[in-house]
Amino acid sequence: RGIITIVEDFAAQWLNLRRLDEVQVNTVVFPQYDLSLIEGFRQETQLFIADLIRSDSSIMDLLGAEHSYLNERLADHYGIEGVYGSRFRKTRLPDTSQRGGLLAQGALLTVTSYPGRTSPVLRGKWLLDNMLGTPPPPPPPNVPILPDAEAGELPTSIRDRLARHREDPICSSCHTVIDPLGFALENFDVIGGWRDYDEVGNLVDPDGSYPGGVEFSGFADLRDWMLDRPDQFAHTLTEKLMTYALGRRVEYYDQPVIRQIVRDAAMEDYSWSSLIVGIASSPSFLMSKTR
Secondary structure (H helix, E strand, O other): OHHHHHHHHHHHHHHOHHHHHOOOOOOOOOOOOOHHHHHHHHHHHHHHHHHHHHOOOEOOHHHHOOEEEEOHHHHHHHOOOOOOOOOOEEEEOOOOOOOOOHHHOHHHHHOOEOOOOEOHHHHHHHHHHHOOOOOOOOOOOOOOOOOOOOOOOOOOOHHHHHHHHOOOHHHHHHHHHHHHHHHOOOOEOOOOOEOOEOOOOOEOOOEOOOOOOOOOEOHHHHHHHHHOOHHHHHHHHHHHHHHHHHOOOOOHHHHHHHHHHHHHHHOOOOEHHHHHHHHHOOHHHHOOOOO
């Protein structure tokens, strides 16, 4: 029970799971979205993280695990067969090109969407903030909204609308970094269901390639690209764990300690215990008033 309590608090802080109770999804467009599904999303993520901590797995399994925790309601939503009843159980995922790890879980995909459509911007910013540790600067004041289709025009895809948005030099510098990450998750709809066509019927294009040679197309490629950079994810997660442990934001003078924790953890395959022990024995934690 202790691990679950920690996970509930930490996951709510790190992954913003509390927003699940606040998200307003358009139930005309997504009639399957109800309290049962909301609770299923929350339970999946909490049980998934708790299992990895309890088994002292590598933190990289947060991204690359081939299992999750599902009940029949959530499995049906994800299109996974063979799961029956309301009890959540550890379930091997049959298609890891569409599911696996936090990036494909409904909780995170829902809190990074708008009520009636997905948002590559919200999802890309969320990844930069919470997974990659490189948050973009806040948007400038009076930033123009995304252009809608003119009267009589066919609805354009979110990719086309964002391309027009990036034509403004004020917007381009940030969106060039944010948008590709979000595009790679476009096969997931507002509530985390897999799709090939977007809300207005356009074929989804999940190409998230960056100018200059970084290439990934779709969820599986993005996940693999992040798995190939374990130090970056480990550094970000260590910052989030230390923020939780200290009860304050991480400052510049904490960074040498964090880098040392990550270096030591790398020699233990980035196990949860290596990060937790590293934080608990760090000067930052031992001198804090919250210990």
